[in-house]
Structure formats: C-alpha cells, structure tokens
Amino acid sequence: MEENKILEKLLATDTSKVADRKDAQSLTSELKEELNKHNYYYYIKDAPIISDADYDRLMKNLQILEGKFPDLITDDSPTQRIGATLEGGFKTVEHGEKMLSLQDAFNYDELKDFLERVYKDLGLPEDEVEFVCELKIDGSAVALVYEDGRFASGATRGDGIIGEDITQNLRTIKTIPLKLLKPQIPPRLEVRGEVYLAKDEFEKINMQREEEGLATFANPRNAAAGSLRQIDHKMTAQRKLNIFLYGAATNPNLSIENQFKLLSFLKDIGLRVNPNIRKATGFEQIKEYIENWRDRRRDLQYETDGIVIKVNKFALQQRLGQTSKNPRWAAAFKYPPEQQTTKVLDITVNVGRTGTLTPVAVLQPVRISGSTVSHATLHNEDELNRKDVRIGDWVLVHKAGEIIPEIIMSIKERRNGTEREFKMPARCPVCGSDVERPEGEVAIRCTSLACPAQQFERIVHFASKPAMDIDGLGPAVVEKLLNKKIIKDSADIYYLKYEDIATVENFKEKSTNNLLDAIDASKSKPLARLLFAMGIRFVGSHIADVLSSNYENLDDLIQASFEDLSKIYEIGPRIAESITTFFKQDQNLKIIEKLKAAKVNFGSEIKNISKKAAFTGKIFVLTGKLSSFTRDEAKEIIEKFGGRVVSSVSKNTDMVLVGEDPGSKLDDAKKYEIKTISEEDLKKMIESND
DNA sequence: GCACCTCGAGTTCA
DNA sequence: CTCGAGGTGC
Numbered sequence A: 001m002e003e004n005k006i007l008e009k010l011l012a013t014d015t016s017k018v019a020d021r022k023d024a025q026s027l028t029s030e031l032k033e034e035l036n037k038h039n040y041y042y043y044i045k046d047a048p049i050i051s052d053a054d055y056d057r058l059m060k061n062l063q064i065l066e067g068k069f070p071d072l073i074t075d076d077s078p079t080q081r082i083g084a085t086l087e088g089g090f091k092t093v094e095h096g097e098k099m100l101s102l103q104d105a106f107n108y109d110e111l112k113d114f115l116e117r118v119y120k121d122l123g124l125p126e127d128e129v130e131f132v133c134e135l136k137i138d139g140s141a142v143a144l145v146y147e148d149g150r151f152a153s154g155a156t157r158g159d160g161i162i163g164e165d166i167t168q169n170l171r172t173i174k175t176i177p178l179k180l181l182k183p184q185i186p187p188r189l190e191v192r193g194e195v196y197l198a199k200d201e202f203e204k205i206n207m208q209r210e211e212e213g214l215a216t217f218a219n220p221r222n223a224a225a226g227s228l229r230q231i232d233h234k235m236t237a238q239r240k241l242n243i244f245l246y247g248a249a250t251n252p253n254l255s256i257e258n259q260f261k262l263l264s265f266l267k268d269i270g271l272r273v274n275p276n277i278r279k280a281t282g283f284e285q286i287k288e289y290i291e292n293w294r295d296r297r298r299d300l301q302y303e304t305d306g307i308v309i310k311v312n313k314f315a316l317q318q319r320l321g322q323t324s325k326n327p328r329w330a331a332a333f334k335y336p337p338e339q340q341t342t343k344v345l346d347i348t349v350n351v352g353r354t355g356t357l358t359p360v361a362v363l364q365p366v367r368i369s370g371s372t373v374s375h376a377t378l379h380n381e382d383e384l385n386r387k388d389v390r391i392g393d394w395v396l397v398h399k400a401g402e403i404i405p406e407i408i409m410s411i412k413e414r415r416n417g418t419e420r421e422f423k424m425p426a427r428c429p430v431c432g433s434d435v436e437r438p439e440g441e442v443a444i445r446c447t448s449l450a451c452p453a454q455q456f457e458r459i460v461h462f463a464s465k466p467a468m469d470i471d472g473l474g475p476a477v478v479e480k481l482l483n484k485k486i487i488k489d490s491a492d493i494y495y496l497k498y499e500d501i502a503t504v505e506n507f508k509e510k511s512t513n514n515l516l517d518a519i520d521a522s523k524s525k526p527l528a529r530l531l532f533a534m535g536i537r538f539v540g541s542h543i544a545d546v547l548s549s550n551y552e553n554l555d556d557l558i559q560a561s562f563e564d565l566s567k568i569y570e571i572g573p574r575i576a577e578s579i580t581t582f583f584k585q586d587q588n589l590k591i592i593e594k595l596k597a598a599k600v601n602f603g604s605e606i607k608n609i610s611k612k613a614a615f616t617g618k619i620f621v622l623t624g625k626l627s628s629f630t631r632d633e634a635k636e637i638i639e640k641f642g643g644r645v646v647s648s649v650s651k652n653t654d655m656v657l658v659g660e661d662p663g664s665k666l667d668d669a670k671k672y673e674i675k676t677i678s679e680e681d682l683k684k685m686i687e688s689n690d
Numbered sequence B: 001g002c003a004c005c006t007c008g009a010g011t012t013c014a
Numbered sequence C: 001c002t003c004g005a006g007g008t009g010c
Helices: A001-010 A019-045 A051-069 A108-122 A166-169 A200-210 A221-228 A233-238 A261-268 A280-299 A314-320 A381-387 A452-463 A475-483 A490-495 A497-503 A509-522 A527-534 A542-552 A554-559 A562-567 A571-581 A588-597 A631-640 A664-670 A679-687
Strands: A092-094 A103-105 A128-136 A140-147 A150-156 A162-164 A190-198 A241-248 A276-281 A304-310 A330-334 A339-351 A356-367 A371-377 A394-400 A406-408 A444-446 A617-621 A645-646 A657-658 A676-677
Touching: A001 A019, A001 A051, A001 A475, A001 A657, A051 A542, A103 A108, A103 A527, A108 A280, A108 A304, A108 A314, A108 A330, A128 A140, A128 A261, A128 A330, A140 A631, A150 A162, A150 A166, A162 A276, A190 A200, A190 A221, A190 A381, A200 A339, A221 A233, A221 A509, A241 A261, A241 A280, A241 A452, A276 A280, A276 A679, A280 A304, A304 A314, A339 A452, A356 A406, A356 A444, A371 A394, A371 A406, A406 A571, A452 A527, A490 A588, A490 A631, A497 A509, A527 A542, A527 A554, A527 A588, A617 A631, A631 A645, A676 A679
Parallel strands: A103 A330, A617 A645, A617 A657, A657 A676
Antiparallel strands: A092 A162, A128 A276, A128 A304, A140 A150, A140 A190, A190 A241, A304 A330, A339 A356, A339 A394, A356 A371, A394 A406
16 A cells, blocks of 8 residues: 555656755655666566556656756666766676686586586485586676675676676666665675576567668677677667576675575575576486476577586585586586587589579588588578678578578688688579579579479479379489480470389389379379479469369460459469460470370369368468378368468468477467467367368 | 568478 | 568558
C-alpha cells in the first residue's frame, strides 16, 4: 500500500516545478530507490514492477531534478549509467587478484584426466569430492569492484593481471546494480562475471549495421567485447549488454565455505547469477549435466561454449592451488565448436540448370558439428564482394540450420598480402560463351542454351525425385551417359536400350533392368511433374501444379497465349512470358515431340479431393523430421483433404506440423500463436473425418 | 508504389 | 536453409 502511494506520487509529480532544495532531495532519493528497485526486479527477477512508460517518466523526473540541483547527483543514480564522455583511451588497471583462465577439456577422456588428478592430489575418493557445474557463457570476462556496497569500478580480464578500466561502459549495463542490496557486505568486494549479448540483440544489431553499410559482427561474443570497448559509452548503452556473475576474488571477510553458497550469496545481494547450476559428484553426474545441456543450450537466450566444473569447497580449492595459468580445481568442458576458422584454398564457379554462375569457396576441410566441411557457397557476385572473401583468406565458417556451411566473414587481420581477389569470369567457365547480368538481378548467367553444364543439370533435374522421380538415374549416371554420347537431352532417356545402360560401369543385369523399369514407370507420372521436370524458368512445383489444373493436357498449354496465361491466378507477366518463350524454342519443342512419341503422359488428372475435406483452405507448414511418413506423403495427405502445404510460416498459416528436431519454423509458429500439431494429431484428424 | 507472402533456385554432407 | 524475385492486395 505504502509502496504504491510513493510510486503514484512520484509519477504524478511535475519535478520541473519543484523549487525547494529539501523537497528535491527527498524526491531524488525516492526516485533513485524506485528506479533501482525496478531494475533489480526487471533484470534479476524477471518480474517488472512498473511499466516501461512509467519507468521513462520516473527517469525524466529524476533527470530534471538533477539538472536543477547538480549537487544531488550521486554515483548510484540510475541517470549516471551514462555519464561524461571518456577522453582518450582506457586506463589500465591491475586486478586485485589474478584472473586465471581455465584449463580446457575437449572430450570425456580429458575430463576424466582432470578429475583423477583432483582425487589424487587431494588424496580423497571420488564420492568425497563435490563439484559445481555451471554453464560457460560465451562473452567477455570482467571484474567488478564494489566499495561499501557501491559499484566502484570494473575492468576487462586483459592478460589476467592487467586489464582495462571500463567502469563507464559497465555502468550502462542495467543488470549491474549500482548499489548492492545488503548492508553487511564486506567493504571491498571484487566479483567476476561474463558480459554477454543476448542472441536476439545480436541479430538486431547486425541487421541495423547491415542497413547502415557497416561490417557485421561475426558472433555475439565479438559484439559484446566490441561494445564493452567502445570509447563512447553512449554506444555501449545502445547495445543491450547483460551479465552473469559467477565468482569472487578470495576475500577473508566472506565467511562462505563453498562455491555453491557463494553463488547464492551473490544472488542475494542483487547480482545476476545464472540459474542453471548443479552440484555433481563423480564423473557420471558431471557427464549427465554436460549431456543435458548439449542441445538444450541452443534454446537459451545467450551463447554458451561449454560448461565449467569447479571443486565446490573453497578449502579443497586452496589445497589444490594453481599453476601459473590455471587453477587446479576447475576445468572447462568445451562442446565442439559450431564455428571454425579455415583457409580458402580456391574459389570455383558452378553453372546451374538455368545457367546461373555461382561462386563456391573450396575450403581446407574442417569438422563442424559432426561433419567435415570442404565447400561453402558464396551465392553471387554481390555477396562475394560484401564478404570480401579472397583466395588464401582465413574465414569463419558455421552451419546455417545445422546443415548448410556458410562463410560468416573473412578474417582480414590474418592477411599477409599473398591473398588473391576473385573476379567473376566474363565467360562461362564450362562452355566459354558470354555471360550476362540482367539489369536489376544479382545472378550472372551463361547465355548459351547448349552449354554442357546446363544440359547436364537439366537432365539431372528432370530425373530427380520431386520431378520425374527416376530411381537409379542420378548425377553420376547422367554424366556417364552424356560422356558416352548415349543421351543428349532429357527425352533421350526414354529411348535408352538395355545395351546402352549396360555399357555404364557397375551396371549389371539387375541394376540395368531396375533402371529401365523406373524409366518406364515415370512415363505415367502426373502432368504437373512433367511440367516441373522440363525446367521452365519460374515454374517450380507449385506453378506446375497450378498450370496442370488449368489445362487438360500439355498440348493445350503449348497453345496458350500470353494473355490466356496471365489470367490465371498466381501467373503474372514474368511467368507467362517465360512459359510462352519456352514453348517457342525449337530445342524444347523437339524434346516435347520425342516425349510424346515415347508415350510420356501429357494429360492432367483432376485431383480427387475427399468429399468431407477436413482441411479445406487450411494452410500447413511442416517442420522437423517426420517418422510415420515422409514430407511428400504428409503433403499428399493434407492436399487430399483440401489443405495446402507451404514452405514458410506467416500469420496466414493455420497449422504447423511438428516432427522431431523442429527448426526455426516452430519458433515462428509460437511467435504468431499458430496451432501446432504432431503426426499423431494429423492421423487422428484424418481418421475422424473418414 | 509498397508491404507482405510465397515460390524458385542453388547449396552441403552423410 | 537462405536469398532474391514474382504475385497479390492495399
């Protein structure tokens, strides 16, 4: 009650009208109290007590008062998070106690070695040494000094002995209390922690920097470290940095006997401590903790690169002591990094089915999250220039969506002058024809339709699973058939004889007959597949579906005019143009003739949609690995019941089918509050409708 | 003319 | 998965 009244009064007061110094003094102290309390609840407890708007109003009131009576400004005032600009560089400071780094363990054998040494040095059995496991936050290590409960100074780790004084910048971090909660703390308290940037803040900053044409940060750690070292701490204030505290310099005045209790003490005095800690005894329990967080850590708001294992009791820690670099009582277990640095050995150019020239970086092979990466696409000329990747460069590589290798950036500091810039070729690297870059497009294209690379890719696409689905006719076989000049285009596939295929290496009786059967079976695939297989520009599987449901057969479609096509929903001028052009080209018409002569199905079938269609008009998105059916089967089922499957989640999506290891689409679904269903749910929904 | 939603095309590795 | 580009609707 009392509380609320004070808050109401503070919100209602127009401090610009306060003239009396005494009034101002009591108001400022109340405002400070309220604001600092809010910060504590907002950031530490995650339970805000006042709204953002009210917070802003209180801040403004306080600023006005402090403007009028500058002598009322104290260093624990929330307005002092942004103070005067720092002149010149950072001062260096010596740490009260050396900030050691931890000994790393990269696998369980190394972890066991560490544990065994601890047991041996202490002369204690495994079950008498308790450890504390903590997440290792991937940020920038700092030391904070509190004097009489007030934030006095803070510094970077530096080399462990001497760091840089970044007090001003640290003051901008709202989770660092300017004043500690409890009065009975020792007169001088030095605590250690990790300043980090939340993943979503990192994304935001990078997006902004990209818009402004600035170089983007490679990862949240770099961004955090960079932000902390901003000379202008107003820049630091804009980045919403955060902190977790995990330790203190040994202090005789603290009568705390172990790490676990220290962490809860830190929490009690208002410092932010990571909640994901546990005590563990013996290898198995530690391993449990490590495994528990191996995947879950990805869902956290911050990046972690491993876990820290510390002997719990300080008395035991002291007995173990330290080497010149590391304490002997702690180790860091590092998860295999999901980012690696490697060297660009070469940059090559791929020619795609449509003639697009795509630069690809050939990398010195590195292992990243479970697989060896040796190539990464550079997408196009613009991307290549933006990332400024040169042959010989060291680059930072990760896997987008756990699968696709991607170069994040080149490490310019590691250049030695021998790197070579790469220019996109002016001629097709495969056939030597001219290339063009159409106005307004990013792609560079080979202009020759007869380009062997394109011919090859077109045939591979034709036979691929989503197209004509000819099992046994993959890239390797297509290449051999082309080389032997047994086929020249996709229609030739239907004229292959037993003897033709048998000449290809590794094709014996059984495999040859299988392929012939697969080719035969493909002749009766629906028209939509054939349209997609033909590779008309802008005609993917969806537009192929649209076309096949608007025309009874391929011949009718060939006859269709630009105007006819443009009238169809979802077919605009560009697509209509592309289709009519395609059917005017001799080369294509010849292929179509050959397909017809081979009796490939040209007719479209009306899809029989269940009468009691359960999902009429409903839009589905699939994510994750499905177990009881494939994605294609799920799609077919949904379409049979009148639903549609699209590739990305938007607010129009009705349901998201979630399989195992769902991707970012599940996050999107949550964001838009879209109903998610499991495979079981889908089955039930169908059954109840049959 | 712009915002928003989809689609198309290219890519990697086990 | 990501990017760029096409189509639709305001």
